[in-house]
Amino acid sequence: MTLLTAEQIPTVGLDFMNHDHAEAVSQINRLDQLLRQAGTGDIAAEKQVEAVLTEIHEHSxxxxxxEEAEMLRVDFPAYECHKGEHERVLAELVQVLQRWQQNSDIESLQGYLNSTLCRWLINHVSTMDSVTAMFVARYNHSVA
Ligand SMILES: [Fe+2]
Ligand SMILES: [Fe+2]
Known part of the structure; x- marks a missing residue:
């Protein structure tokens, strides 16, 4: 069973963004799988959690x-707002990683993944990323 399916993430008008979103989905599912295994006492799986969590932060x-480079290139009006949301989530991921390093609390990390990160990704792609992709695509068309 996978936590997040590709169909839950809307396709936007720019391929590089869809590619990044597909990678994010696959990383989230990998972490979910490891946490399920760790929850059954699988120590080897638990030891891999930190590396995957770090990968999620790095890829994010x-x-x-x-996305921010594209927004700047086309002078996207809501750049600050979209970038601010990215920065908030990056700071949150750092905190989550630090918490894991301190307490390795499987349930708490599962809760974050299920209730916060998945919902955020679906919502962010459906709103800010979709609008940004539409704006960039229109800009590209107008200068082509
Ligand atoms: Fe995105
Ligand atoms: Fe974004």
Whole structure:
């Protein structure tokens, strides 16, 4: 069973964004799978959690930076708002990683993944990313 399916994330008008979103879904599912295994006492799985969580943070940084570069290139009016949301989530991921390093609390990390990160990704792609992709695509068309 996967936590998040590709169909739950809307396709936007720019391929590089869809690619980043597909990668985010696959990382989230990988972490969910590890946490389920860790929850049954699988120590090897538990030991891999930190690395996958770090990967999620690293990929989010590059994913968000690619969107921000595009927004700047086309002078997207809601740049600050969209970037602010990225920064908030990156700071949250750092905190979640630190908490895991301190207490390795499987249930709490599962709760964050299920209730916060998944919902945020679906909502963010449906709103800010979709609007941004539409704006960039229109800009590209107008200068082509
Ligand atoms: Fe995105
Ligand atoms: Fe975004």
């Amino acid at each position: 940084k590059s994913h968000f930076a690619r």
